[in-house]
Amino acid sequence: MAGNSFGQVFRITTFGESHGVALGVIVDGCPAGLPIAAEEIQRDLDRRKPGQSALTTQRRESDRVQILSGVFEDLTTGTPIAMVVHNEDMRSQDYAATKDLFRPGHADFTYWKKYGRRDYRGGGRASARETVARVAAGAIARKLLAAQGIAIIGYVTQVGPVKITKKDFSAINQNALFCPDADAAEAMANVIKEAQAKKDSIGALVEVVAQGVPAGLGEPVFDKLDADLAKAMMSINAVKGVEIGDGFRVVELRGSQNCDPITPKGFTSNHAGGILGGISNGDEIVVRLALKPTSSIAIEQDTIDIHGKPAKIATKGRHDPCVGIRAVPIAEAMMALVLADHFLRDRTSQMERL
Amino acid sequence: MAGNSFGQVFRITTFGESHGVALGVIVDGCPAGLPIAAEEIQRDLDRRKPGQSALTTQRRESDRVQILSGVFEDLTTGTPIAMVVHNEDMRSQDYAATKDLFRPGHADFTYWKKYGRRDYRGGGRASARETVARVAAGAIARKLLAAQGIAIIGYVTQVGPVKITKKDFSAINQNALFCPDADAAEAMANVIKEAQAKKDSIGALVEVVAQGVPAGLGEPVFDKLDADLAKAMMSINAVKGVEIGDGFRVVELRGSQNCDPITPKGFTSNHAGGILGGISNGDEIVVRLALKPTSSIAIEQDTIDIHGKPAKIATKGRHDPCVGIRAVPIAEAMMALVLADHFLRDRTSQMERL
Amino acid sequence: MAGNSFGQVFRITTFGESHGVALGVIVDGCPAGLPIAAEEIQRDLDRRKPGQSALTTQRRESDRVQILSGVFEDLTTGTPIAMVVHNEDMRSQDYAATKDLFRPGHADFTYWKKYGRRDYRGGGRASARETVARVAAGAIARKLLAAQGIAIIGYVTQVGPVKITKKDFSAINQNALFCPDADAAEAMANVIKEAQAKKDSIGALVEVVAQGVPAGLGEPVFDKLDADLAKAMMSINAVKGVEIGDGFRVVELRGSQNCDPITPKGFTSNHAGGILGGISNGDEIVVRLALKPTSSIAIEQDTIDIHGKPAKIATKGRHDPCVGIRAVPIAEAMMALVLADHFLRDRTSQMERL
């Protein structure tokens, strides 16, 4: 109800603020018997971790995860898995000067309006630091999916005007941008540095695909697989658009151009992005998300304070110049959470399979 | 769980198939004391109704709604409001010949895989006819919102290559396309007829705005207002993309271009589309959705039958050549459902307001 | 949220008032492929139907159920099953005289306080007539359970001071009281007639057992099987107490008297009522519920009107002198709904069984 839970059968509830004691998550509904080691979760957390290159925020967090429950002798027990990550490198003083100001493009103003108060330190709950909990939970979902032969891969396809021209999945983890095109990665890095030099930031496009998804996942009408993916992706900080398969291109297409003919060997194209009528069709699932340029910029902007008086603000703190980069492991986590949930939900679709 | 419910506090559950006995909805959680007359609901249903122009399907349905419960002496009582619309103009025989074939671009194949069987008549539950229930429920949500000074307006902004060049809201209900640009409407109609003449179909872009939304609606993290809107819109048949405010344009923008400065008089621009950190900021909420061209086309396509054998199919039946048109009242309904739910959810945000 | 839904995976949502147009239910989450005929549902409804003996209300309702969706060619399709029962024998005029009075022991006063208004005709939504929808849904749950070898049997064990002294299940449907002891049934009937003669009513005790339930159903901590059964039973009109196995007797027992030793052949006793730690242990599940005497009595009582002024009321209308009798099929339905839901929920407990 208050919006901090996600999923129905594989269900997570997260907590924590940017400058609070700790962030964490409870994963409820994970079947018993899944092998889980803290190191596996750490691996995904490390991909999301700040301070790893000149292109991301310089906040230094070890982001060490601790499993508090639900795992016994390295196997899930079927009971809730609680995980916690303590905050370490907080510089709350960075925020003291602006604690009564609303940073444009941020949730400062809206949290204030909603709750009548706010934890102003680093954006509090609205900070992208919250996603550390999603990635920890996503690592478990990913493990569950891997046992079913499902893999999830995310990558940056565009930064500002620079688009990839090839998809070499082996390149993704070879550069700091999760980019499947080594050449484009370089150009993207330059665009980011350029923006940074001007105290500015830049937007990005991220694509996530799921391979090996069986046909039949997703529920009709409201909890369509694409609807849940859209929600999952749009819930990530800074995302302003989500599309599946051909996405916005369909507006200009004719039916004969957009349809995917079916043959005994499968679909001959994948305009649909792997989903028909809200249910997976066995093809690769393809989702793209548009991430706005970081709102925290060092250029001075107009704003008001909590008393409604006009003010100027130039965000200091430590920020990613392009939030799209670190969104990659987060988007993968969200895709994993949606698929794990729908995989489990689908277990009761047919009498024959009970 | 099975995906036929939407909303948390203002919650609807729908039922019904394209060629079944009836379609309907239960609205649970509507506060007591809202004036409701069947005619008001009918008004919205009539906007969605098929067979109203040459540009939509020729299926003739009166779509008369009957209220079965929850309203007494013209006021809601706080108990569930059940509404039902009986099917009338079914030509199930149109589907007899193709009952063992999977129509490309449709849910035939995926429902078969999920459930091991399907109601093949007119797509069964996967038919867009299902949305009649959403529109009926949306009419009540809209009434609730109107009492709070919130209005919702949807319209077509693009059909194939034709884009609107102005937004004259008074024009929207003056043409069969819900288009706020009378000239563009004519050009759009021509594009549709052209596609139809070639047994083909065409995509469309729809925009929905909400005016008068107070700041503070939406929940943090997962149930962000934009996340729920994205799910709501993506759950509509044929939608392949959803964006908020600047949407996919943000990819190429810099932070200084995308931010909305704040002044004592409000935001000086609305790149954000009225939502910051998942919570409404008091500005107009702006959502766009991309609708694919109708998958049911009379051009012959490759497919397989339920035994996996190759076959050819040219969909007959009666279909909209551009599903985007009739999506307008549906998208308005979904926007109303999301906002009504979040308006009610927000009632418990602050101790001061309990 | 508004309380008209029950269950998580096998989930029902009901609607309807005592004197409204119709009552009904949407069953969502029933697996595809379950054979369902309207006659099977009717069979359960007929057991609950009013006017069947001198011991129950004389309201005459045929209670014919119509299936509106979700069943195709006599099998469930996996989509929502909507069922509706129209009201026929309403005498709303019976309530005109008391429409401004609160009947003691009824929900009149509390609905008024909660909603600021109420449908006074026959108790509106608070009427036990609402349970017709539960029984219809329960019939489908029962069918699902039967396919797993699970059977549910309910019966009256006490009316006023008269208790059964034997449990002959074959006798249950041979008398108007669902009593497994023919002799006790006669004595119970006399107690009821006696109360009726004095314009009064009488309480009753109902027991429901489930046979064939496999070990492992139920979720830890909050959604324990017994916790969900307690909620299910307490949600039935007039129920004031629920117990499992030895129930309230445990207060006076020692651990050595209350424990059920385990042997390779199973438990040697069933003090636990088939549930340990909230999870079924494979033994018979035993639940008892206490039903208060009907609050609608023809003896004059003190009350107030909606303006707070004192008044006298002697309920007329047509009422069961012992609501416990007709509670039997309702309690069976609720037990079936809980077990069907937990059976489906348990499908994802173990990786090995996915």
Add this chain to the structure above:
Amino acid sequence: MAGNSFGQVFRITTFGESHGVALGVIVDGCPAGLPIAAEEIQRDLDRRKPGQSALTTQRRESDRVQILSGVFEDLTTGTPIAMVVHNEDMRSQDYAATKDLFRPGHADFTYWKKYGRRDYRGGGRASARETVARVAAGAIARKLLAAQGIAIIGYVTQVGPVKITKKDFSAINQNALFCPDADAAEAMANVIKEAQAKKDSIGALVEVVAQGVPAGLGEPVFDKLDADLAKAMMSINAVKGVEIGDGFRVVELRGSQNCDPITPKGFTSNHAGGILGGISNGDEIVVRLALKPTSSIAIEQDTIDIHGKPAKIATKGRHDPCVGIRAVPIAEAMMALVLADHFLRDRTSQMERL
């Protein structure tokens, strides 16, 4: 879905095992602006704490709670409140010898059947130690209710054959049994010691009342206030029966004996226990729960091992001889959680109050 969450608007999710790293809870949906200090929560935890008298388990836990999120400058912020209690005095070796045996009366057997494995140390998740999380969350609910003038008081009314003969609320915290009758408390203590001396245990009856509850809380049909209370109480370890107001006594009562007449000054009696039609009527809410004698007894019992072979077991470990005593603060917490949730849910019942 997996049963570790409770409540709809004021919603908690708990985690943790008896001998794991820590136990804890996330409270989601608490309105912003509620003053909360860790000491207040500690106060309630201390009442539940083990090792406080000879009548309870000798396990020594400081049960220090740490708030990880959701509170800023001593006020709730509206975001999730996570609390954690670390385990300290674990003697897991006590369980090594019986790790392959199922303790009769415990969840050992049923968890094994459900999950195919189990954390055998101290009962794992099924241990009553889990309730530390409920009490922590309940303390916040209680604070919220206190701001509305609602108070909750629990006490023991019977241990084995010894019943209280008076209710002196000031006595409750003056004895180790939470007993409102000092004399009865002594007799109860003797009954417990007697059972203990014989390596046995004893049952108990607990009553919880809520004062100051306004009329109108509770939702119709399934989420009745009494139904949710029944679930809440039955979900507590060892509870086998729940009743409201007159409870099981109603079976033998006539309508004229059980009804509560209404006068301009209120109800003249409270047979109903403060709830009519599932909604609070403004009177005191009265709930009673029956707790079975502790299943862990040192008397040897028959059981089997995980391979199905017969065995003998006499539980060692450290256990409460009468679990009913420490159930008092737990039952209070559950009552507080139900009322806080329904108080918030009721905020949207009427258009006039939005």
